[in-house]
Amino acid sequence: MPQPARVFVSYSHEDDRYRVALTRHLRLLERQGLIESWFDRKILPGEALDAAIQRELERAEVVLFLVSADFLASEYCYGVEMKRATERYEAGEALVVTLIVRACDWHSSPFGKLLALPTDGKPVTSWDNPDEAWTDVARGLRRLLETRQGRAPRAAAAPGKAPDPRRYLEALDSHCSWIKLQGMGAKVAELLPLDRVYTRLRVRSARAGNLGEKGKKARMEEELLRGETSASLAEVLRDHPSAVLVGDPGSGKTTFLKFAAQKLARDLLGAEKGAAKAQLGIAGDAPFPILLRLSELAEFLVANPEHGYPPNATEHLLRFLDYTLRGAAHGLPQTYLRDRLVEGGCFLLLDGLDEVPAASRGRIAALIDQAVAELRGENRFLLTCRTRAYEGKACLGTLESFTLADFGPQEVESFVRGWCRALHHVDSEEPASAAARDAEAYWGQLQEALDAHPNVGPLTRNPLMLTMLAVVHWSHHKLPEQRAELYKVAVEYLLDSRAEQAKEKGYTPQLRQEALQALALAMFEDEEGLQRSYGLESAADAIREVLAVEERLAALDFLEEETVHSGLLVSHTEGEVEFWHLTFQEYLTALELAASGDWRHLAEERLFADQWNEVVLLLGGCLRRNNGVRGAKKLVEKVLATGRDLPTKARAVGLAGRILRDVRPYGGDPAAGTAFETLLEETLAIFRPPAEEGAPIAPESLRVEVGEALGQAGDPRLEDEESLWVDLPGGTFLMGAQREDSEAPGYDAEAFDAEAPVRRITLSPFRIGRYPVTVGLFRRFVEARHVGYLDPRYWDPKGWAWRENEELVAPDGWLDQLRHPNRPVTGVSWYEADAYCRWRGGRLPTDAQWEYAARGEEGRKYPWGKAEPTDSHACFDYRIGYAPPVGVYPLGATPDGLHDLAGGVWEWCQ
Structure with a gap:
């Protein structure tokens, strides 16, 4: 008995309803063993799409085109499937049949002279009764198949003629x-x-x-x-x-x-x-x-x-x-x-x-x-x-x-621009076309979304992850605001990318994720602290219960497969595994905590430990997603309950505030009915001037301690971008100082020579930062998607040459500074400060702007006025041994609300 003919159905997904109708009417031919049809909906989950299509197209004895205007417009249907099918037809390797489903100019196409169904190429949609059209198609295909016996492939080359590899x-x-x-x-x-x-x-x-x-x-x-x-x-x-x-x-x-x-x-x-x-x-x-x-x-x-x-x-x-x-x-x-x-x-x-x-x-x-x-x-x-x-x-x-190497800023921009042009079908020969303008507009939207999201920087440096982000943005017109949602999409994408190989061994994506969650938590809870890499045997023991295997060898086999296939787990050192990026380890740990509901894992020392910080924040998102407002509220209440005195209350308020900001995109208010607002007001009050003149002010040591606590957990004063700026009206003022004439304007016995002469300056309105640039703010520059230290666009040419020569990628003492996010950043050169400002879309202030901000039109001796400085005004002479957190001196602000313009650290000017 002859083998059924393999029929490859080529169609635009816009015509999927016609493909379904065709399949139904060809069912009898399949039952009679005449055909075995294939179309792309039969591709298994995780199977390589283009490889499967190419394989089946090469195997097919009959290629059936479902022709419409959408088919002719499809780059893949027309430019790939039709092209290859025509080549095989001309070589005598396959038959080609066109099935006209909707009216279009198919006569002018390369297959215009081939057999067309229904009869006379009348489109299916033009028939009064569609069932009659599909029956006509089935009969025409049956007649064609009944004559296919004895057909043989065309010879590869004529005798004596050199093979042509074209x-x-x-x-x-x-x-x-x-x-x-x-x-x-x-x-x-x-x-x-x-x-x-x-x-x-x-x-x-x-x-x-x-x-x-x-x-x-x-x-x-x-x-x-x-x-x-x-x-x-x-x-x-x-x-x-x-x-x-x-x-x-x-x-x-x-x-x-x-x-x-x-x-x-x-x-x-x-x-x-x-x-x-x-x-x-x-x-x-x-x-x-x-x-x-x-x-x-x-x-x-x-x-x-x-x-x-x-x-x-x-x-x-x-x-x-x-x-x-x-x-x-x-x-x-x-x-x-x-x-x-x-x-x-x-x-x-x-x-x-x-x-x-x-x-x-x-x-x-x-x-x-x-x-x-x-x-x-x-x-x-x-x-x-x-x-x-x-x-x-x-x-x-x-x-x-x-x-x-990972993608750098130039590679990321090149990919994103190419992606946008491909999606909008931009013709390289028509750079000013409407499609090109649309692509450029969308490129701006995607760039803005990537730049605005604080957590995508590390992901964009991997081509697969960057592609995932681009696809998500195109599909949903935005990136998930909530970080837990963003990482959920990324993890599922990686687990699904090679799901078929894992399923062959009995591991579903869900089971694999649960095993990786257990491993992530075990690496966080190791007795020696967070482990970025983990011994294979310890890792196997951590997942055996989830996999329901008694033998360690089976768990080791699972780990071997995951390091090769999943993209989430890698091994750079013999005998050890680690997560591809710490972000995934943190997210999977948060997922495991949310799933288990076991709060014993979150003792107070872990809630506020640096290494657990991201886990706790992601846990808030996971709880909000899985358990609603009450789930996130439970975590907020646990954090606030650790506040006993002002420093610990400040620490609790800072962390609770970060959790609340992280879950804000979900809606609702997990802080409602908690002590959050009360503790927040109590904490921030010590940084403000007292309501009554002469009222006691908290000691400097306490203010610094509370400021540090806020910095560790999340300083709410530094979260709102708009509140970080102060608008100054500009005007005319006396700039400079002199030490020669005590009766003349600008007298200062300690003035430097460079401050003279005193002169009248007029400035236009401008805005300036409320606080010195903090470590936390500068960190965004260091770790940005467009890595600030590695992108010459933000640097003065001389500065870039200097950076290249010094091979700098962060300020001096950066790792130690990272432990104090709300202290002023230090150890930066003028070049680094200038590059940071360019990256933020601004510039350093001129000398005149800085002095106007500090002294005002009235020419104040100190930013706050005439009063001699105390430990409530500023930190002079490095009194506490380091630069304190910003804004902890309640009497030291200017009348406009600018902080720390005296004492503390020096500032760079233009």
């Missing part, structure tokens, strides 16, 4: 032209043109290394302050004909291989001459690209044990190449790729050593190692692998490895 190169170009978007809803196109969004990658080091056994502070300082050098991948390929490219999940390894294959194919086809050199740094003739997935090589060798492993490694690789051209694919003889590779001049792009099962990884690496040693003379090789999987026997001795 169709192979065109198919490779088509396959590599698209980026798949996965798991983020239907509001985003499932595929985007690679050319539009590809962003040049860089490598940061010659070997994938780690920080070894350094102390935690030393490791943190090295990670923060090292000045990394990097090189473009084009520079790597120029200097290293063969190499291994390693990187974290989502760092762009596979995308680069597709980009390289596409550019080489287009260069050889003449569509983009010189692309090999211009885009890839490869001088001379473009090598012939061969793109292979190593997981498919491993599957081939398992299924064909006669093509096993070394000592005949090279021959096994060549036989796999033969296998990829089975059935005269692309009109080439089956040995074509083998012959090309043996002859030389090829570039073998080997993707995903980490996707090979762990038990086989070492043997596949050995096979490639031997093949490279034998064939590399006239060929190039580039292999990719996740950092965690590239160790031990999986390492290739013949090739040097390079580690992909």
Whole structure:
């Protein structure tokens, strides 16, 4: 009995209702064994979308187009599926049928002369009775199938004629032209043109290394302050004909291989001459690209044990190449790729050593190692692998490895701009088109959303995470305001991205998340304090109960799979695991606490510990999401209950305020009915001048202690952006000082020479910061999405050259300063201060503006007036041993409300 014909249904998702109707009317043909239909809704969750489509399109014996104006307008349907189907039709490899579902100008299309259904190509929607139209389609397809017996593939090439690889190169170009978007809803196109969004990658080091056994502070300082050098991948390929490219999940390894294959194919086809050199740094003739997935090589060798492993490694690789051209694919003889590779001049792009099962990884690496040693003379090789999987026997001795660097500010901006132009289908030849204007407008919206969100900076440096953020914004027109919601989307995205591999081992995304939650909490509760990396055995013990496994080995297998596949868990050190970013560890810990409801984990010392700070804030969001207003209120009440005296009340108010601000996007008021407002007023009152002149003022030591407590938990005075500024009216005042004439204006016995002469200055209105720039505010500059210290746009040219020479990425003593968020930032040069102001969208004040702000038009001796300074006015002579928190001197403010313009720290001016 003949095998059913494989029917590939190509359609626009706008026509999905017609595809459903077609499926219903073809059911009889399927039951009779005449056809086996396939369409993209059959792709399994987690399966690679474009790979599945390409696979089924190559297998199909009949390709059925559901034609409409939307089909003709679809870049993927028209430019990929139709193009490849037509090639296979012309090669005699497949039949093509057009099914006209809606009226459109299909006669002018490349398939206008092919068989069209229903009869005479009358659109289905034009029939009075749609069922009659679909019945006509089913009958026409039946007649076609009944005549298909005996059809054979067209010969690959005429005798004596050299094989023509154009169709192979065109198919490779088509396959590599698209980026798949996965798991983020239907509001985003499932595929985007690679050319539009590809962003040049860089490598940061010659070997994938780690920080070894350094102390935690030393490791943190090295990670923060090292000045990394990097090189473009084009520079790597120029200097290293063969190499291994390693990187974290989502760092762009596979995308680069597709980009390289596409550019080489287009260069050889003449569509983009010189692309090999211009885009890839490869001088001379473009090598012939061969793109292979190593997981498919491993599957081939398992299924064909006669093509096993070394000592005949090279021959096994060549036989796999033969296998990829089975059935005269692309009109080439089956040995074509083998012959090309043996002859030389090829570039073998080997993707995903980490996707090979762990038990086989070492043997596949050995096979490639031997093949490279034998064939590399006239060929190039580039292999990719996740950092965690590239160790031990999986390492290739013949090739040097390079580690992909994170995105920097320029790469982020390039990606975002390309993303926006791709979404709006901007034609590069029409830069002033309406689509280009729309793309530019949306680019501004997306940039603003990324810049405004305080928590996305670290995520944007990973291409996968940046893509996730861009997709979420396009789908919902905004990013989640609540941080717990943002991380929820990110975690689910990563868990779903390779869900299929995990499901094969019995692990659903939900179970995997629960196991990772348990691990995250165990790493926070370790007896030695927070652990960023954890021994494998300890990690396995932490998750055994969740996985319901008694043997540690099963838990170790789970961890091995997660470090390779999930993107949430990585391993940079042999025998240890860690979360890809601390943010995910904190969020998963908060999820675990919210799910368990066990408040014993949150003793008072943990509530206010630096390391637990983000966990507590995220816990508020998780509780609000899961348990409503009452869930968040329970946490607020627990925090406020720790207030016993003024410093501890201040600490409690600061933390409770941050929790409340974090859950504000959900609506409701978890503070209602609590002591929050009362404690807040009691705390902030000690920083204000007394209501009655001569009334007692809290001692300096207490005010500083309360200020420090607020800083640790979250100083509410520094949270409202608008309240951080003071508008000054401008006017005319006497600027300068002199010590020569006690009767003349501006006399000051301690005046510096540079302050003379006293002169009359007129200023326009301006606004100025209410407090000196704090550590917390400057931290945003250091850790911003557009990393302030690494983006030359914010720097004076001389300052940038100085920063580059000094390799600075933070102020002096930065790690110690971070412990005091509401103290003035110190240890910054004029260049750094100037760059910060540019980043904030302002500038340093001029000398005249600063003096006007401090002295006013009346020429005050001190910012507050004539009174000699006391410890209620300012901190002079470094009296307490350090710069105190801002705004803790109730009598020291100017009449306009500016604080700390005397004592404390020096300020830079323009």
